[in-house]
Amino acid sequence: MLFSRRLRAVAQKEIKEIVRDKLYLSLAFGVPLLLYLLFGFGLTLDADNIPFAVIDQNRSPQSRALVDRLVNSKYFTIKHSLDDYRPLQEGLLDGHIRLGLIIPPNFDRALFSGQPSEIQALIDGAFPDRAAAILSYLDIITREFNHDLALPGYRPAGPVIQVEGRAWFNPDLASKNFIVPGLIATNLFFYPALLASIAVVREKESGSIFNIYCSPIRPWEYLLGKLLPYWGIGFLNFFLLALLAHYVYHIPFRGSFLFLTLATLLYVGVTTSLGLLMSILFKTQVAAMLITTVITLIPAFIYSGFFISVPSMGSEAQVMAHLLPVTYYMEIVRGAYLKGLGVSQYWPNLLILLGFFAAFFGLGLRRLKKRVG
Amino acid sequence: MAAAPVTEPLIEAHDLTRSYRQSPAVQGVSFTIAVGEVFGLLGPDGAGKSTLMQILAGVLLPTSGRAQVAGYDVAAEPEAVKTRIGYMPQGLGLNLYDTLSVAENIDFFGDLREVPAEVFQENKTELLRITRLEPFLDRPAGQLSGGMRQKLALCCTLIHLPQIIFLDEPTTGVDPISRRDFWLIINRLVVERGATVFMTTSYMDEAERCHRVALLHKGRIIAQGPTATLQAEAGCDAQGRPCTLEEVFIRAMARESVAAAPEPATTCALPKPEPVIRVENLTKKFGAFVAVDQVSFEVYKGEIFGFLGPNGAGKTTVIKILTGILAPTSGRGCVAGLQIGRDGSHIKVHLGYMSQKFSLYRDLSVAENIRLYGRVYGMARPDLNARLPEILSLADLEGQGDRLAGDLPLGVRQRLALGCAILHRPDIVFLDEPTSGVDPLARRKFWHLICSLAAQGVTIMVSTHYMDEAQNCQRLAFIHHGRLAAVGAPEELRLQAQEAIGQHLEISSPEFGQVFLTLRPHFPQAFLHGSRIHLSTREPEQDSDKVRQFIRRAGLPLEHLVTSPLTMEDTFIYFIQGQEHAV
Numbered sequence: 011m012l013f014s015r016r017l018r019a020v021a022q023k024e025i026k027e028i029v030r031d032k033l034y035l036s037l038a039f040g041v042p043l044l045l046y047l048l049f050g051f052g053l054t055l056d057a058d059n060i061p062f063a064v065i066d067q068n069r070s071p072q073s074r075a076l077v078d079r080l081v082n083s084k085y086f087t088i089k090h091s092l093d094d095y096r097p098l099q100e101g102l103l104d105g106h107i108r109l110g111l112i113i114p115p116n117f118d119r120a121l122f123s124g125q126p127s128e129i130q131a132l133i134d135g136a137f138p139d140r141a142a143a144i145l146s147y148l149d150i151i152t153r154e155f156n157h158d159l160a161l162p163g164y165r166p167a168g169p170v171i172q173v174e175g176r177a178w179f180n181p182d183l184a185s186k187n188f189i190v191p192g193l194i195a196t197n198l199f200f201y202p203a204l205l206a207s208i209a210v211v212r213e214k215e216s217g218s219i220f221n222i223y224c225s226p227i228r229p230w231e232y233l234l235g236k237l238l239p240y241w242g243i244g245f246l247n248f249f250l251l252a253l254l255a256h257y258v259y260h261i262p263f264r265g266s267f268l269f270l271t272l273a274t275l276l277y278v279g280v281t282t283s284l285g286l287l288m289s290i291l292f293k294t295q296v297a298a299m300l301i302t303t304v305i306t307l308i309p310a311f312i313y314s315g316f317f318i319s320v321p322s323m324g325s326e327a328q329v330m331a332h333l334l335p336v337t338y339y340m341e342i343v344r345g346a347y348l349k350g351l352g353v354s355q356y357w358p359n360l361l362i363l364l365g366f367f368a369a370f371f372g373l374g375l376r377r378l379k380k381r382v383g
Numbered sequence: 384m385a386a387a388p389v390t391e392p393l394i395e396a397h398d399l400t401r402s403y404r405q406s407p408a409v410q411g412v413s414f415t416i417a418v419g420e421v422f423g424l425l426g427p428d429g430a431g432k433s434t435l436m437q438i439l440a441g442v443l444l445p446t447s448g449r450a451q452v453a454g455y456d457v458a459a460e461p462e463a464v465k466t467r468i469g470y471m472p473q474g475l476g477l478n479l480y481d482t483l484s485v486a487e488n489i490d491f492f493g494d495l496r497e498v499p500a501e502v503f504q505e506n507k508t509e510l511l512r513i514t515r516l517e518p519f520l521d522r523p524a525g526q527l528s529g530g531m532r533q534k535l536a537l538c539c540t541l542i543h544l545p546q547i548i549f550l551d552e553p554t555t556g557v558d559p560i561s562r563r564d565f566w567l568i569i570n571r572l573v574v575e576r577g578a579t580v581f582m583t584t585s586y587m588d589e590a591e592r593c594h595r596v597a598l599l600h601k602g603r604i605i606a607q608g609p610t611a612t613l614q615a616e617a618g619c620d621a622q623g624r625p626c627t628l629e630e631v632f633i634r635a636m637a638r639e640s641v642a643a644a645p646e647p648a649t650t651c652a653l654p655k656p657e658p659v660i661r662v663e664n665l666t667k668k669f670g671a672f673v674a675v676d677q678v679s680f681e682v683y684k685g686e687i688f689g690f691l692g693p694n695g696a697g698k699t700t701v702i703k704i705l706t707g708i709l710a711p712t713s714g715r716g717c718v719a720g721l722q723i724g725r726d727g728s729h730i731k732v733h734l735g736y737m738s739q740k741f742s743l744y745r746d747l748s749v750a751e752n753i754r755l756y757g758r759v760y761g762m763a764r765p766d767l768n769a770r771l772p773e774i775l776s777l778a779d780l781e782g783q784g785d786r787l788a789g790d791l792p793l794g795v796r797q798r799l800a801l802g803c804a805i806l807h808r809p810d811i812v813f814l815d816e817p818t819s820g821v822d823p824l825a826r827r828k829f830w831h832l833i834c835s836l837a838a839q840g841v842t843i844m845v846s847t848h849y850m851d852e853a854q855n856c857q858r859l860a861f862i863h864h865g866r867l868a869a870v871g872a873p874e875e876l877r878l879q880a881q882e883a884i885g886q887h888l889e890i891s892s893p894e895f896g897q898v899f900l901t902l903r904p905h906f907p908q909a910f911l912h913g914s915r916i917h918l919s920t921r922e923p924e925q926d927s928d929k930v931r932q933f934i935r936r937a938g939l940p941l942e943h944l945v946t947s948p949l950t951m952e953d954t955f956i957y958f959i960q961g962q963e964h965a966v
């Protein structure tokens with residue numbers, strides 16, 4: 011028998027309690043799924059179908075051609091063609107348009123005379139990333155427009171050298187290919203920790219911890235027995251998330267799934283034992299859950315490289331990033347999905363994760379005294 | 384271990400002290416427990432009972448002093464101690480797993496203790512049989528009644544049949560029938576298996592069932608010795624009966640603190656039969672659960688009316704309905720001439736209510752608490768100012784209005800809470816378990832206060848699960864499983880029960896265990912009450928002769944054989960059993 015009878019008793023009891031607590035069980039699998047879907051669909055960094063309105067004071071074939079280019083791109087959707095500034099302002103204010111384009115009366119004349127022709131773009135700048143995206147799309151479209159015009163008497167003013175860029179690993183530059191694997195890392199950081207954070211403290215609150223204090227069970231048997239069921243739930247969650255990544259988000263997977271699975275097994279062990287440690291340190295469920303959420307959920311999104319890559323962070327943030335297990339797994343999961351990288355690249359990450367596991371579990375073991383107070 | 388010489392103490396505590404942030408919970412406590420003894424640590428809430436038990440179980444380090452259990456030092460070798468004891472922590476079955484069935488709970492404890500499979504099966508069968516839990520094997524622990532939870536917790540604690548059994552307040556709030564069952568089990572283990580029991584309790588009458596007791600007050604032992612000796616030393620009461628342990632406790636406390644021991648509260652003159660509360664067929668359901676079932680009774684003006692029953696019997700629910708906090712599902716009731724459920728806010732002006740546990744704000748001062756209550760009840764400022772010193776003197780808190788309520792001793796706090804409840808001069812006062820966990824001296828003072836209020840014409844309705852407190856009421860209602868089993872004056876009810884089931888023969892002998900085993904085949908109703916044997920009989924003369932004969936034939940010594948009247952607990956059990964047969 012691999013484990014002692016006492017350890018198995020603890021694990022089996024824990025599983026029974028989890029399975030019979032219908033609310034807890036549905037939360038255990040429901041919440042990560044919900045978060046995954048919410049973030050996966052909602053948190054795309056691509057700006058598509060930006061609603062815009064135009065005030066075309068020129069009404070020439072040239073001005074219409076420019077507007078058509080916007081309309082025909084997948085990035086913009088025209089909402090209104092207006093004569094007046096007022097509704098445009100209102101539209102930007104209430105957010106049903108994000109861009110107002112104003113083409114001056116002398117637009118075509120200026121083009122034909124070889125003068126620089128100016129158009130005004132009013133952009134909703136409330137969300138800077140989106141504003142920047144709108145501006146750069148607009149820039150590309152107008153540049154192409156300039157280039158293709160080739161009107162008599164018009165010389166392209168732009169650079170002669172054109173960069174023909176190709177984005178490797180993510181040729182469509184679809185942010186979901188980047189976000190969704192990232193979400194696997196952040197979800198599996200905070201949620202298994204949160205689930206495990208009540209494991210011990212719940213027994214402290216109910217009083218059943220006395221059974222453990224007063225019995226001959228060894229602390230490591232108790233802790234491992236407690237850890238295994240939550241570890242299992244976290245691991246099952248991984249498969250659920252991976253399935254969704256494939257069937258719902260259609261994220262291409264380039265690496266070895268076996269490698270990712272084993273790395274995830276280790277990673278979930280790390281995050282579960284972090285939650286268990288919190289459960290040992292605190293006296294009430296509320297405190298344990300709150301602290302676990304604060305130290306996992308927020309850093310998982312901010313410092314892990316989820317949004318901003320770690321090397322481009324400030325130096326303090328980089329230190330923070332390297333203190334979090336999620337950062338190391340983030341590299342592994344994105345590498346596996348996007349670049350097809352595996353153990354030969356990421357074995358140091360695995361070693362570091364192993365170190366985290368030993369530290370969290372060891373600290374938990376040290377702090378679990380079979381004593382009151 | 385059973386063969387160990389009796390002279391060698393099995394458990395030894397020497398000068399134990401434990402402090403929490405400078406304030407001592409236990410101070411210089413020493414005692415020994417011999418093999419085969421039932422040793423009781425008796426004291427009110429906060430006396431330090433659990434702290435001591437936890438130290439001896441190896442789950443709490445003493446600040447100083449040392450202790451040994453079965454030859455192992457509890458601080459140095461706690462794990463060795465833990466394998467040798469069974470420990471049932473405080474709180475009714477709080478250590479059980481509610482979603483696990485009865486069988487699964489027992490299995491878990493068996494696994495935790497790694498009881499070998501055959502031994503486990505044997506123990507499990509035996510324990511389930513004597514606790515009568517077999518029919519409920521598949522029921523989740525969360526759906527058991529209080530008494531059944533306590534029995535299951537006992538099964539789990541005893542699954543490895545430890546020779547040393549630690550029980551922390553095993554019967555607090557448990558119904559008397561379950562309590563009687565509990566003692567049958569304990570006595571069997573002691574008599575038949577030579578087990579040693581170390582238990583704590585806050586029930587004075589229960590401690591009389593222990594062979595030896597230590598009375599613990601404010602972390603110190605104020606008296607200890609064989610129960611019978613302590614009682615004998617304290618003398619006899621007016622009727623020539625030996626002192627109760629409560630009396631022993633109060634005298635010991637009085638020795639400690641110069642204060643004179645007050646006499647027990649005596650019930651005042653009977654009130655005029657002018658009903659101020661009348662309830663007819665009151666029923667309250669919570670979903671499918673019937674908390675109060677067709678309850679009818681009357682309470683008269685100036686009466687002290689007691690509501691006696693175990694936890695979960697429905698006492699609090701009835702009081703909440705009468706005070707208008709809960710609406711009844713069906714039935715009618717009048718309080719102070721007003722219909723309950725209809726004239727809610729009008730009723731409240733006439734009522735004072737002191738809730739279970741602590742109804743004061745701990746971080747407000749004494750005076751602030753009183754003023755808060757006054758304002759809530761809409762008292763005018765001059766009236767409130769005039770009333771404040773009265774309430775302070777009632778609570779023995781003259782000149783201490785600035786103390787934080789949370790810093791007061793439990794007994795004083797309860798007096799203050801009562802003061803707040805009567806601040807607005809209500810006609811009727813409801814007291815919901817006002818003396819739970821309070822030390823006996825404070826409890827006695829509290830009852831004096833209640834009596835003097837009643838003498839002023841205030842009607843008092845008080846709920847309690849202390850059987851011995853029932854004597855202080857003028858009339859009593861026994862409540863069990865939401866139904867009234869009997870209503871009447873305490874003495875009247877006791878005599879009714881005595882007529883039906885007879886009196887007790889009380890047998891004492893230095894060889895009480897052997898005597899008990901000898902008598903049991905002939906008198907199946909015999910049970911051990913501490914180091915004495917109780918036997919209920921309707922023919923005391925005849926049965927006394929028989930008992931003498933059996934003991935003589937077995938060659939055993941006999942110390943005393945006396946008849947003693949039924950206790951309130953016996954009376955209660957008689958009536959609720961009658962009710963259960965009727966259903």
